[in-house]
Amino acid sequence: MGQQITDWSVIENEVVQRNCAITARSVSRQLAGVMEYDDLLQEAYILCATNPAKVRTYLEKDNGGYLNRWLWLKLTTVMDSEFRKFHKYVETIDA
Numbered sequence: 248m249g250q251q252i253t254d255w256s257v258i259e260n261e262v263v264q265r266n267c268a269i270t271a272r273s274v275s276r277q278l279a280g281v282m283e284y285d286d287l288l289q290e291a292y293i294l295c296a297t298n299p300a301k302v303r304t305y306l307e308k309d310n311g312g313y314l315n316r317w318l319w320l321k322l323t324t325v326m327d328s329e330f331r332k333f334h335k336y337v338e339t340i341d342a
Contacts, residue, residue, distance in 0.1 A: 251297055253299075254299035257295050257299040257302050257303065262306060263306070263311075263314065266291075266311045266314045266315045266318060267291035267295065267318065269315065270291055270318040270319050270322060271284055273319065274319065274322040274323055275287050291321075291322060294318065294321050301317070
């Protein structure tokens, strides 16, 4: 397996910033109280910086639609994982 390349310059793109913000806001509303908007925005930036080739490919295909969908899928996976951890924690308290 190859070494992962991180390129923070990809998040300097306005379309990337806008899509990260929109998607983080959407996901934070989806399950309010599980993860905060700022945490999801940071996660979106990390996802973009650690997958720069994928982000650039999506931007070449359209003006952010593919990127938005990819970010939404990734962030909801993160949120689902956090929700499951929280739910298991609450169950242990209630037991």
